[in-house]
Amino acid sequence: MSRYPYTEACDFIRSQVTDYSEELGMRLPTISRSQASQVRQAIALALGMPDEELAKKIADYARATEGDQQ
Numbered sequence: 001m002s003r004y005p006y007t008e009a010c011d012f013i014r015s016q017v018t019d020y021s022e023e024l025g026m027r028l029p030t031i032s033r034s035q036a037s038q039v040r041q042a043i044a045l046a047l048g049m050p051d052e053e054l055a056k057k058i059a060d061y062a063r064a065t066e067g068d069q070q
Helices: 006-016 033-047 051-064
Strands: 018-021 026-029
Touching (some): 006 051, 033 051
16 A cells, blocks of 8 residues: 555655654654644645645655755
8 A cells, every 4th residue: 555645745744743852852743644634634625625636735745845854
């Protein structure tokens, strides 16, 4: 089963909502994949867009900007 587009979209959303962990010395997601999926679905609904279309757009954006996010 492919991670595209839903899991990749959720992982991108999660990567944008982070907190710094002093203990680990790095930024960590603060929401789960399930919560990120709920966010994506709510945004798709608000935009009047099918969830799959939004998931693809987010996943494609995440792939296109993968090296830029550090």
